[in-house]
Amino acid sequence: MGERPRRARGEQTRQLILETALRLFRERGYTETTMRAVAKEAGVAVGNAYYYFDSKEHLIQGFYDRNQAAHRTTAAPVLEREKDFAARLRGVLHAGIDVNEPYHSFAATFFKTAAEPSSPLSPFSRESSPAREAAIAIFRDVVEGSSAKIDPELRKELPELLWLGWMGVVLFWVYDRSPGQRRTRRLIDGIVPLIDRLVGLSRLRVLRPALRQVLALVDSIRHDD
Amino acid sequence: MGERPRRARGEQTRQLILETALRLFRERGYTETTMRAVAKEAGVAVGNAYYYFDSKEHLIQGFYDRNQAAHRTTAAPVLEREKDFAARLRGVLHAGIDVNEPYHSFAATFFKTAAEPSSPLSPFSRESSPAREAAIAIFRDVVEGSSAKIDPELRKELPELLWLGWMGVVLFWVYDRSPGQRRTRRLIDGIVPLIDRLVGLSRLRVLRPALRQVLALVDSIRHDD
């Protein structure tokens, strides 16, 4: 009956282990959840978990993907409704925080593993590439669906720059210990108008050389030649 | 003969362990260096290392302090010689990278522990406060020793903002996999003129409201009220 009769068994075990792990992470926290506990709770041997997941960190990838999808869903109504660039950006950023809010303490503890450059969980790693592209796509939507007049050269780079800015906001959020992370909310509300103004200014003739310089810098840094 | 006859012995062991650890970190990398190896190489028992350092991570604090001092020393000649703001800033940033260069691979692995918000090694933690103040002091020197005319309100905040920017550069450097981290060098060379120009513009009447807005944002985010 299943889609892939041959693989059904393995896939089932994989899901079982993943579900169990995420549940325990939520209940006890990441560090406090041992691989032995995951295996025991799932009713398999510890080695079996390592057959499906290269490491404990790799279990978090599932969390990533889930939140990624939730971000898009939560942001959708705003992107549907608003046409103003600032409103769109603001909506998407707040939506991102909304989605992650329940996991703030959990995120703070596992963040250290994601921060390691060589980690597959790093937002810049090759293994996160699909998730990263999906995230950038949201910001491409922010830009392309907006009524703002934007310099064409900037428009091309803007989604990725906004995503980078979003990573900065997330970084701030992880460190934000204020109740309900309201400082992060203030940061968003404060910085969006500034970005909006800058983007608006991008079409001015006078600022063309400066813009070119910035874009050239971004480009020279991105590729290593 | 020593300065503190009573404490001489303990302090000596402490230094020995720290020296050995940092050497092994440099030679083999952080993760690859085991506490057992440090102890053996230093000729002491494992438990002894834990008598002086709460954890393996805490050994990095010594690295922090040392590099902090080295940064100041390396930057001193430039600050002595140059009076131009851009030249001073550029010199200090490159000096910082120079000092950290030998530890790049090591830094990348230990960075994950520093990134955890609750870690005492976090640059924003209370325990790093002295090191942080010392680092900001360098940028205060950059600002105050320069010939640049800077808006007074900005001048007050600029050292901390430059330090924050420096943290950003370090973050980029940690992720920089290009040979000799030349992309980081390019980032510095590219971004310093931009900052210089912005700082120069800060005195313009027209931009006064925008500057005020930015400073207000920074202030409202810093304190949680």
Next chain:
DNA sequence: GACAGCAGTTGAACGTGTTCAAGAAAGGGT
């Protein structure tokens, strides 16, 4: 000079993430 107290030191032991050789289960081909 005996003693108490404390800084300094030891290494076995614990719990952790991870590995691996071995085996079980499930098909597919003949």
Next chain:
DNA sequence: ACCCTTTCTTGAACACGTTCAACTGCTGTC
């Protein structure tokens, strides 16, 4: 029916960071 390959599963074993109860040796006190 038989084997052979591939997929899946096992749990003991390994190396690591860390802890801790026990021990050593120094130093100031009487």
